[in-house]
Amino acid sequence: MKKKDIIEFEVDKMEFGGTSVSMLGNREIHMKGGITGQKIKAAVKRTRSGKADVKMVELLEKSPMETEETCPHFNQCGGCSILSIPYETQLEIKEKQVMDLFLKQDLFGFEFMGIEGSPETTLYRNKMEYTFGDEMKDGPLTLGMHKKGRHIDIVTVDGCVLVDQDFIKVLTSTVEYFNEKQLPYYRGINHKGYLRHLVVRKGVNTKELMVNIVTSSQVDFDMTEYKNMLLNLETESEIVSILHTINDGLADAVNCDELRVLHGRDYIQEEILGLKFKISPFSFFQTNTKGAEKLYTIAREFVGDHEDKVVFDLYSGTGTIGQVMAGAAKKVYGIEIIEEAVVAANQNAKLNGLTNCEFIAGDVAKTVKNLKHKPDLIIVDPPRPGIHKDAVRDISKFGSKEIIYISCNPKTLVLDLVEFRNYGYEVDKVKCMDMFPNTPHTETVVKLTKVR
Template sequence: MKKKDIIEFEVDKMEFGGTSVTLIGNREVHMKGGISGQRVKAAVKRTRSGKADVKIIELLENSPIETEETCKHFNECGGCTILSVPYEKQLEIKEKQVMDLFLKQDLFGFQFLGIQGSPEDKLYRNKMEYTFGDEMKDGPLTLGLHKKGKHIDILTVDGCVLVDQDFTTVLTSSVEFFNEKQLPYYKGMNHKGYLRNLVVRKGVNTKELMVNIVTSSQVDFDMNEYKEMLLKLETEAEIVSILHTVNDGLADAVQCDELRVLHGRDYIQEEILGLKFKISPFSFFQTNTKGAEELYTMTREFIGDHADKVVFDLYSGTGTIGQVMAGAASKVYGIEIIEEAVVAANENAKLNGLTNCEFVAGDVTKTVKKLKHKPDLIIVDPPRPGVHKDAIRDISGFGSKEIVYISCNPKTLVLDLVEFRNYGYEVEKVKCMDMFPNTPHVETVVKLKKVR
């Protein structure tokens, strides 16, 4: 087997994160994508001792476990890679993948409580970030998601099963509107063009909708006509926020140079477990609202009653977890590096009448040292890269008897748990929560206890 060879094989083991590993002879063949039992044709990208990296060219035969009905974009869109697998089987696969990661790091001897499925495995997303482009070079304007394995081609995903009809209505109406206006989309190669992204957010429990059109400043276009078009749409949720974000950044990411409010307010509200939260256009909020309620309930059960104790909520974002836990603590301190999120967190605490919550802006590694109180319990909910080693050292240095770690990436989670073990913390119990049905991702909640 050498570079540029074309090979055919049956996919063996699915690994966490949407990759697969197949043993061919004495060589491990690693591939992005692939479902156990599929027969594929692939091109060899590179080889090294005992390993090879390949890229799928063609799906020759479906897997016997692919028995579920899919959407019309499946295999073209890069989103729901395991939509064809029945949901119960998806949960079984994810549970095993997470446990394999724990065992690889010699993490065992804890109570494993399995995996909890999402209350809804379809129509569950409360946020979508769409990109303007075209499906083929010089084709008509499209608005949607990147095609699988493509950096440029955009597919208008009007049949997506992860979002409800409100998202589809806004998506299709927007692409029709801007097609008529013949405005150029922004091309990342030469940084020329106008239309960049459309971000739609929904308060699932409050029935509030936000539409945020993102453009460069290269065209002087009056967005009021677009606003009027949106307000005439028939949607289940009320459109309470229409925004125009100007983004002249070179990166292929939604960032804000200027925010213009075209209609209503610059936030929507959502309710989680009886608490209200303001969600601004750029603040982090779990994308599966009903799943988030289950996740936070699970976390609260892991924590138990800490009515007379101090809780640290690290990487606190807009303060959802800290506030949900506030009823079971004497004091909650939240630390988050993004200042806008901290402002929102303190506003949300005030909105909910919580006087025992305080959110502080700063880097976790530096800020934890400055807090006056020592924690009885620490909640850690870091971004995908996990917790920095220095932060693990400082967090452990507080000597908290318990740590609850919520992770959206079990690959970095298990590495962090090994580090915590070096500071005297052992894993007491673990439970997975599937926040992202039909995708390769899963949340994991771990309770650590200080043993030495």
């Protein structure tokens, strides 16, 4: 077997995060995607001793597990890679994958409480970030998601089942409007063009909608007509915010050089577990609102009675989890590196009448050293790369009896748990919360107890 060879095989084991490992002869075949039982044609990208990395070229035969109806874009866009699998089976797969990661690191002897399903398995996303482009070279303007395995081609996902009709209406009307205007989309190859992204955010419980059109500064275009077109759409939620973000950065990401408010305000509000939160265009907020309510309820149950305790909420974002805990806590300190998120967190605490919350901007590894109070309880909710080793050491030095670790990436979670074990913390309880139905991802909540 050598590079560029075309091979055929049956997918064996699905691993967490959307990859698979199969055997062909005496060689391990590693591939992005794949569902157990599928028959695949793939191209070899790289070979190593006893292993090969391949890219799917063609699905020859579906898996016996794939019995559910899918959307029109399934196998085109890279979003819902397991939409074809019944939801109960999805939960079983994720539960086993997470447990395998724990066992691989010799983490056992704890109470495993299984996986909690999402309250909604479709129409659950409260945020979508769409990209302008075309589906084929010199084709009509498209607006949507990158095609699976392609860096350039964009498919307009107007049949997506993860979002409700408000998202679809804004998406389709936007691409139709700018098609008529014949404005060029931004090309990453030469950094020329105007239209870059469309970001839609929704307050699921408050019925508030934000539309953020992201462009370069290369064309001087009046957005008044576009704003009026959006306001005339018959959406279920009220459009309370229409924004125009100018982004001349080279990266294919939504960054802000200038923010213009075309209509309303520069935020929407959401309510979770009786608390109100301002969500700005660039602040992090869980993308599954109903799922977030369940996730934070699990965390609160893991914490138990925390009256008169000092709580550290590390990687606090806009302060959701810290404020959920604040009602029964003596004091909550939140630390977050993104200053805008910290400003929003302090505003949210004020909005909710919480006088015992203080959110601080800074790097967790450095900032925890400067806090005067000792925590009785620490909550960590880090980004996908997990916690830096130095931060694990500094967090452990506080000697908190309990740590609640909320993770969106169990691969880095288990590595961090091994580090915490080196400082005397053992895993007490574990429960998964499926925040991302029909995708290969899940959240995991872990309770750590200091034993030595």
